[in-house]
Amino acid sequence: MSHPTPTTSPRHTAAAPSTPDQPPSWAxxxxxxxxxxxxxxxxxxxxxxxxxxxHPMATALGTTSGQATWTATAFGFAYAAGFLLAGPLSDRYGSRAVITAGLVAATAATLAVGAAPDLTWAVALRIVQGLTAGTFAxxxxxxxxxxxxxxRRGTALTCITSGMLAAAVIMQIGAQAVAAGLGWRAVFWIGAALMALSLIPVRRVLQPTLRRGSGGGLRQAFAAMPQLLGQPRLVALYLSTVALMASFVAVYTAVAIAGPPGIAGNSSAILALRAxxxxxxVAVPVLAPVLQRLAAPLRSVLAFALAALAVAAGSFLGGHTxxxxxxxxxxxxxxxxxxxxxxETINAGAAHARGAAVALYGCSMFIGASLGPQLTGALTGLGFAGILRVVAAxxxxxxxxALPALRNRHTG
Structure with a gap:
């Protein structure tokens, strides 16, 4: 009975972090x-x-607003590609290392976008910016x-993904305010400065990831992707993510270009509708502990159904702001x-290839976000109500x- 207790044994504490879900201490x-x-x-x-x-970019770069939209589309697809690179890199080198390197590269790319002399350069630099910024999520x-x-993970994932959705509104409002006072180039320069400053808390708050043995190296990390795509339930979830984000961006593009009958042409009212x-x-992260009482697959199905019903109802409410x-x-x-x-559902089925699994999720997300404006553009002839009905479908x-993952939970 005189043997050292586990809490006082250095060997015991050193052996604890041998699995990725049991680090020496939680962050x-x-x-x-x-x-x-x-x-x-x-x-x-x-x-x-x-x-x-x-509009100000088009004027400064000698092009039209329609052509300037390529700066958004190019970024979106490059961002999706950045996800595919970052996931396996995160599995191999650790999340903090990839976030740090990505922030340094994105800072330089964002500064360069603010100095673009014409549309060709702006699109090319936005591709680089998208690729580097895509390493973060x-x-x-x-x-x-x-x-x-x-x-804590459910609350954290809810807060982070809600922030990413909120970015669509917050950053547009911020960019509009900065551009009105300092010009459009200042939006990118300020963004670059914020990225550079964020390196300080990243290094202080985030913990390095302990590597797991030899693990087969970077090639094995990338090889996990086709293995994940061989799982039909995961593929279905990735496709549901494309539908989710395409719908989100399509609805707000419809608000901007198709115009609800009650506020068409009123830019201030449209901005207020977005906001x-x-x-x-804000409410969904606060309610996260309550929502997490439901299993993740069930939550996803119910949330998709509510989103479809809300958009379908909105298609009849264009005249009532x-x-x-x-x-x-x-x-x-x-x-x-x-x-x-x-x-959460994807992670549950991804075993040790979580970085690759989340990378595919993010890629799906921004493929959907990039397709959203094209969906709305193709449906403008249907009007605001018609676009929303297609989105609801x-x-x-x-x-x-999302249903196969739910069935898997009940049968597995």
Whole structure:
């Protein structure tokens, strides 16, 4: 009985972190969630800032606003590619290392976008910016799964994904305000400065990831992707994510270019309608502990269904601004609940390839976000109500795609 207790044995404590879900100590939840949520708004928001800058950018670069939209589309697809690179890199080198390197590269790229002399350069530099900014989100989500205590992960994923959705509104409002006072180039320069400053808390708050033995190296990390795509239920969830984000961006593009009958042509009213969804993006993280009482697959199915119903209702409310704002608030709340539920479900089926799994999720997300404007553009002849009805049908398809994961839970 005189043997040392486990708590006093250095050998015992050193052996504890042998599995990725049992680090020597869990990361501090509050500071980690706050940092990653704020960075999510900043990094994901780089896609949406140009939507508020199309006219001044077009004037300065000698092109049209329509052609300037390529700065958004190019960023979106490059951002999706950045996800595919970052996930396996995060599995191999650790999330903090990838976040740090990505922030350094994105800072330089964002500065360069602000100095673009013409549209060709602007599009090319936005591709680089998208590729480098895309390293953040999969690394952040992978960090949460590896370094936060299990009971904190659901709240963290909800906060971070809600911040990414909120970026679509927050960063457009911020870009519009900065451009009005300092010009459109200052939007990118300020963004770059914020990225550079964020390196300080990243190094202080985030923990390095302990490597797991030899693990087969980087080649094995990338090889996990086709293995994940061989799982039909995961593929269905990735496709549901495409439907989710395409619907989100399509609805707000429809608000901007198709115009609800009650506020068409009124830019201030349209901005207010966009901002009306922000309370939902605050409320859903607050309610995360309650929502997590439901299993993630069930939450995703119910959230998709609510989103479809809200958009379908909104298609009949174009002439009633307040009622439409409520429908959009419910729509965004449903999306904010669906996104972390899908991430949790994907992680549950990804074993040790969580970085790669989240990377594929993020890639799906931004493929959807990039397709959203094209969906709305192809449907403009249907009018605002017709676009929303097609979006509601797309979300109903998302319900069907999420159902296999629910069945797997009941049968497995």
């Amino acid at each position: 501090p939840a509050v500071s980690t969630i706050a940092l990653l949520t704020a960075l999510g708004v900043l990094m994901v928001g780089q896609m949406y800032t140009v939507l508020a800058l199309l 999969p690394s952040a989500l992978s960090y949460v799964v590896r370094h936060l205590a299990p009971q 009306s969804a922000l309370p939902a993006l 307040v009622a439409l704002a409520i429908a959009l608030l419910l729509f965004v709340a449903a999306l904010a609940a669906a996104a972390p539920a899908v991430v 797309t979300l109903a398809l998302g319900v069907l795609l």
